[in-house]
Amino acid sequence: MPVWEIVLRYLLLVAVLALMIGPFLWQLSTALKGPHENIFSSPPKFLPSDPTLHNFERVADTIPVWDYALNSLKVAAANVVTNCVGAALAGYALARLRYRGRKAATIVFILAMLVPVEGIIIAQFTTMRELGLNNTLIGVLLPGCVSALNVLLMRNAFLNVPYEIEEAAFVDGANVWQRFLRIALPAVKGTLAVVAIFAFMGAWDDFLWPLIVLSDPDRFTLTIGLNYLHGTFANDERLVAAGTVIAVLPLIILFACLQRYFFRGVGEGAVKG
Amino acid sequence: MKSTTASQAAPTDISTTGTARKEPRPAGRGPRRGIRRQLPTSPWLFAAPGLAIVGIFILYPFLSTLNNAFTDKRTLIEGDYVGFANFQELWHDEMFWIGLRNSTLYVLGVVPALVVLPLLLAMLVQKHIPGITFFRSAFYTPVVASIVVVGLIWVWMLDERGLVNALLEAVGVGKAGFLSDQWLLLLSAMTVTVWKGLGYYMIIYLAALANVPRELHEAAAVDGAGAVRRFFSVTVPAVRSTMVLVAALSSVAAFKVFSEVYLMAGPTGGPAGEDTTLVMLVQRVGTGLTGRVGYASAISVVVFVVTVALMLLVLRADRKEDA
Numbered sequence: 001m002p003v004w005e006i007v008l009r010y011l012l013l014v015a016v017l018a019l020m021i022g023p024f025l026w027q028l029s030t031a032l033k034g035p036h037e038n039i040f041s042s043p044p045k046f047l048p049s050d051p052t053l054h055n056f057e058r059v060a061d062t063i064p065v066w067d068y069a070l071n072s073l074k075v076a077a078a079n080v081v082t083n084c085v086g087a088a089l090a091g092y093a094l095a096r097l098r099y100r101g102r103k104a105a106t107i108v109f110i111l112a113m114l115v116p117v118e119g120i121i122i123a124q125f126t127t128m129r130e131l132g133l134n135n136t137l138i139g140v141l142l143p144g145c146v147s148a149l150n151v152l153l154m155r156n157a158f159l160n161v162p163y164e165i166e167e168a169a170f171v172d173g174a175n176v177w178q179r180f181l182r183i184a185l186p187a188v189k190g191t192l193a194v195v196a197i198f199a200f201m202g203a204w205d206d207f208l209w210p211l212i213v214l215s216d217p218d219r220f221t222l223t224i225g226l227n228y229l230h231g232t233f234a235n236d237e238r239l240v241a242a243g244t245v246i247a248v249l250p251l252i253i254l255f256a257c258l259q260r261y262f263f264r265g266v267g268e269g270a271v272k273g
Numbered sequence: 274m275k276s277t278t279a280s281q282a283a284p285t286d287i288s289t290t291g292t293a294r295k296e297p298r299p300a301g302r303g304p305r306r307g308i309r310r311q312l313p314t315s316p317w318l319f320a321a322p323g324l325a326i327v328g329i330f331i332l333y334p335f336l337s338t339l340n341n342a343f344t345d346k347r348t349l350i351e352g353d354y355v356g357f358a359n360f361q362e363l364w365h366d367e368m369f370w371i372g373l374r375n376s377t378l379y380v381l382g383v384v385p386a387l388v389v390l391p392l393l394l395a396m397l398v399q400k401h402i403p404g405i406t407f408f409r410s411a412f413y414t415p416v417v418a419s420i421v422v423v424g425l426i427w428v429w430m431l432d433e434r435g436l437v438n439a440l441l442e443a444v445g446v447g448k449a450g451f452l453s454d455q456w457l458l459l460l461s462a463m464t465v466t467v468w469k470g471l472g473y474y475m476i477i478y479l480a481a482l483a484n485v486p487r488e489l490h491e492a493a494a495v496d497g498a499g500a501v502r503r504f505f506s507v508t509v510p511a512v513r514s515t516m517v518l519v520a521a522l523s524s525v526a527a528f529k530v531f532s533e534v535y536l537m538a539g540p541t542g543g544p545a546g547e548d549t550t551l552v553m554l555v556q557r558v559g560t561g562l563t564g565r566v567g568y569a570s571a572i573s574v575v576v577f578v579v580t581v582a583l584m585l586l587v588l589r590a591d592r593k594e595d596a
Contacts, residue, residue, distance in 0.1 A: 001400070012397055013408050020412050020472070026436055027426045040434040044443075082322075090323030099316040105324060112327040115335045116580050118529040118552045119573040122559035122566055123334035123341065143330035146323040176315055205419035207532045208552075212560055223421040227536065230425055237429055244422045255417045259410045263476070 024248070031055050031241035039237055055242035059229070062239060065246055067218075068225035072204055073250075075141050075221060079203035080196050086146030087195055088188075091154025092180050096166070106155075112148035118208065125212050139213045140221065144202065150195045157191035158184055193261045197254075204251060222247050338577075341570035348564040359571035369572065372551040375459060375534075379550065380527045380583070382463040383470075387523040388516050390467065391474035396508070398475070399482050409479075413472035420469070424536030427465045428452065431537075452537060455547040462533045462548075469533075470526075474519050481515035482508070517591040524583045529576060531556065551576055 026046070032055070033039050033048040059065045094106050117124075124143055125134065133139035161184055169179050185192075207223045214220055220228065229243050255262070342359055346352030363369045398409050415423060430436045431451035438448045451461045485508065493503045509516075531552040534542065540557070542549030549557075551572060559569025 001402075006402065009397065009400070009402065016394065016397070017408060017411055020468075021414055023426045023430055024414065024418070026430065030429065041439070044436050044439040086322045086326065089319045093316050093319035097316040097319065102316070105320050108324060108332070109327060112331040115331050116525070116529055116576060117331075118531060118555070119576040119580075120331065120334040120338050122555065122564070122569045122573065123338040124330060125560070126337070126566060127330065127334050142326065146326040148323075148327050148331065151323050151327075180319075201417060205421075207419070207421050208556065212556065223419055226421050226425065230428070230536075237432075240425055241429065244425050248418045248422045251417050251419070252414060255413070256410065259406075259413070263406075263409065 027241045028245055030237055031245045033238060035238075055238045056246065059239055059242045059246065063225055063229050063243075064218075065222070065225065065229075065243060068220050068222045069246065069250075071137060071219060072222040075137055076200045076203040078141050079145060080199045082141070082145035083147060083150050083199035084192055084196055087150035087154045088185060088192065089180075090146065090151045091156075092158055092184060094151070094155040095158035096180075096184065097176070109148040109151045109155075113152060117143075121208060121212055124209070128213060134213050135215050135219060137219060137221075140206075140210050141203070143209065144206070147199075147202075150199070153191055153195060154188065157188040161187040190261065193258070197258055197262055200254065201251065338570045338573050341567050342574045344567040344570075345565075346567040346570075348560075348562055348566060352567055355567070359568050362568065363571055363575070368546060368549060368554060369551075369575075371547060372549050372554040372572075373575070375548060376528050376530065376551045376579075378459065379463060379466075379530050380524050382460070383466050383527040384520055384524045386463075386467045387470050387474055387527075388520050391471050391519070392478045392508075392512065392516070394471060394475045395478035395482055396504075399479060409475075412475060415469045416472040418469075420532040421536060423465060423469050424533055427461070427468075428537055431461055453544065455544050458538055458543050458548050459534075462530070462537050465533050465537070466527065466530065470523065474523070477519060478512060478515060481512045485511040514591070517587060521584055521587040524587060525580050528579060528583060 029046060029048055030039055032051040032053070034050045034052045034054065037045075037049060090105075090109070094102065094109070128134045128139045128142070131139075133142065165187075166179050166183055169183050174182070205223065206221075207227075210221045210224050211227070214224060217225075217228065226240075226243050226247055230240050341352075343354055343356060344352040345355050345358070394412065398405055398412065418426075432438070433448065433450070433452070437451065442448055449457060451457050489507045489511070490503055493507050498506065529552050530550050534548055534550050535553055535556075538548040540553075542553055542557075555569045555572050555576070558565050558572065
């Protein structure tokens with residue numbers, strides 16, 4: 001590659017970088033600005049002159065932000081477990097086991113994947129109320145706890161595992177659970193990691209469904225709590241900014257730690273698709 | 274997705290259920306051994322949790338939405354069948370047309386940007402040069418960040434006194450009502466949707482670009498094709514099916530937009546509700562103690578129908594170009 005092209009590439013990369021993470025840095029900067037700093041100055045001041053963590057304490061005084069974060073964490077962690085377990089089991093059943101009705105089961109998952117969640121949200125809410133689970137974290141968790149998309153992702157991953165290995169194990173007398181746990185599952189770790197990350201992000205980020213199912217402020221998840229913070233204290237941008245930083249930081253850290261697996265796993269899946 | 278259908282035909286099953294295996298059991302092996310290997314019910318045990326969740330919380334609500342659309346059901350009232358009354362009411366409901374207009378505009382505004390820009394971005398981060406992993410991950414940050422965070426960040430950026438207006442004023446352009454003008458608000462929300470989606474579709478394109486044979490580019494370069502020419506005659510044809518996939522995914526998502534507009538325009542949908550989208554209308558009409566579940570379901574049915582139509586339209590366009 002000629003030098004000018006490398007220079008041009010890096011210039012473009014830096015420009016896009018500013019566009020993509022600039023807004024986050026601006027939010028962080030606002031969150032760190034003290035009460036006597038003018039956050040509305042023109043031209044804007046990009047660095048806080050007197051950085052303080054005070055705003056983060058004030059968020060906690062205004063809304064129970066740590067409780068909300070804990071609620072989100074509970075839902076997200078549970079969502080990871082249920083999706084990994086449920087999708088792996090069902091995916092294995094669709095890919096590797098033969099029984100009457102397997103085609104029908106596959107079609108059920110494909111149909112479910114095609115149903116737009118936004119369109120059934122009211123009926124989901126009614127269903128949840130009939131089960132007596134609205135306004136609970138279980139209610140937030142349940143509808144997405146085994147997503148059809150993840151089931152199909154796992155199914156495809158299992159289909160790509162060489163058939164001979166499992167056959168050999170079968171001949172050696174391994175039963176279906178042994179084959180599933182010892183042979184098939186370790187072979188699809190990459191896809192499982194992608195499912196886990198998506199499950200965590202999906203639950204941590206979800207907005208519309210918790211907004212509908214939760215009515216009691218004590219049980220809010222972080223996204224709903226933040227929107228509440230925004231609505232109640234729209235005038236103090238420092239507070240809202242501090243709240244968003246609290247909400248986004250765990251995700252960015254999680255993603256930074258896992259991005260290696262993530263890009264590899266997504267790449268593998270998409271190349272095959 | 275294509276591999277789903279292709280692999281269905283592949284004979285990759287291991288038949289284990291006793292009935293499916295035709296050869297007779299060797300003498301001396303009692304039925305207990307068969308039971309230990311696999312209980313006859315275990316395939317269903319594997320699939321049951323997934324089927325139950327999907328059945329109860331996706332398919333049943335889907336069917337009841339179709340059913341409720343023909344009733345006057347309310348939050349705490351069962352309601353009666355009213356035939357097509359909900360749909361007749363929709364026809365005369367100004368808010369419905371506003372919602373349909375905005376959701377449609379959203380598709381028209383967002384989809385072209387999300388088909389083209391992430392492809393260019395993917396080409397930019399495709400080459401393995403030092404630090405490229407950092408750039409890839411950084412570009413993905415908006416995807417990772419929750420939509421509420423993204424919404425609030427941009428509300429602050431686009432505020433009357435926010436960063437964007439401060440910059441505009443500093444360079445002498447003057448302020449713009451990004452969050453108060455009906456059309457600018459919709460445009461701002463679209464920009465945010467595109468900004469948040471770039472990284473996601475970039476990854477999809479990146480995987481597709483990895484499959485374009487390098488020889489094609491080299492051959493074209495030898496033939497004297499410049500970068501622009503190579504882009505249109507080598508890259509675009511090679512990733513065309515991915516572009517169709519991106520168009521399908523992004524148009525369906527754009528039509529169902531809720532969070533961005535809700536966060537930026539507020540629950541009532543901007544000035545005089547002029548920025549309401551269809552899903553916002555579903556949420557507003559169908560929830561709360563006086564929620565009109567039946568009427569909201571009728572709007573949902575419209576959302577289904579348009580979504581399916583959009584998918585078919587995109588896929589059909591794909592097939593036409595193939596022929």
